[in-house]
Amino acid sequence: MRTRSAAGAATAAAVALLTAATATAAAAPSRTAAPGFLTADDLPPHATSPWYQGAVTKGLPDPELFCVDGAVPDTSATYHRLFGTDYDTHASQVATTTASVKAADKLAAKLADRAAGCAADWLRDHPGSTASWDDYGTVDAGDSAHLYGVHTAPPESEHGVNLFAVIRKGTKVTVVRWAEMGTLPDAPVAAFRTTATKAAARL
Numbered sequence: 001m002r003t004r005s006a007a008g009a010a011t012a013a014a015v016a017l018l019t020a021a022t023a024t025a026a027a028a029p030s031r032t033a034a035p036g037f038l039t040a041d042d043l044p045p046h047a048t049s050p051w052y053q054g055a056v057t058k059g060l061p062d063p064e065l066f067c068v069d070g071a072v073p074d075t076s077a078t079y080h081r082l083f084g085t086d087y088d089t090h091a092s093q094v095a096t097t098t099a100s101v102k103a104a105d106k107l108a109a110k111l112a113d114r115a116a117g118c119a120a121d122w123l124r125d126h127p128g129s130t131a132s133w134d135d136y137g138t139v140d141a142g143d144s145a146h147l148y149g150v151h152t153a154p155p156e157s158e159h160g161v162n163l164f165a166v167i168r169k170g171t172k173v174t175v176v177r178w179a180e181m182g183t184l185p186d187a188p189v190a191a192f193r194t195t196a197t198k199a200a201a202r203l
Contacts, residue, residue: 044191142169142200
């Protein structure tokens with residue numbers, strides 16, 4: 001009886017330890033857990049089409065986001081989501097969790113530089129084309145948020161306009177891209193500013 005009681009006590013103790021460990025693991029955030037992402041309803045409304053959203057997916061999209069390709073590290077802490085409409089308008093978001101606030105600041109600065117320099121970089125790779133950009137300033141969201149616009153037009157081809165939001169919140173960084181055919185005056189900057197605020201809140 002003493003042996004059976006000792007075994008029962010040991011089993012009970014092991015169960016208690018496992019329960020405590022499981023509770024601790026559940027309470028501790030996973031380093032590779034996906035940051036919070038935008039949903040379709042958070043994007044600038046399209047005049048004639050609903051937005052459709054893909055799943056939040058680990059890793060970088062293929063192809064990567066225009067202007068900032070190669071800037072976000074493809075680690076286990078990086079995720080993306082793609083959005084589309086019935087027309088040419090589409091959007092994408094990439095988010096990652098970095099090792100520190102300092103690393104997040106550095107990544108956000110790199111993404112901002114890439115967005116700001118995109119038109120000039122694109123022109124160097126596409127001689128004979130036209131491109132322009134605009135700095136729409138900061139957004140009071142997260143720890144930092146900045147908006148940019150980029151317009152590109154290959155010779156004898158359609159114009160394309162892109163909006164970018166680069167956002168940092170703690171150790172998390174996200175970049176949101178909205179794109180369609182058109183020019184900078186066509187871009188829904190005010191609505192995209194609201195999108196950036198929501199992206200920071202969800203991050």
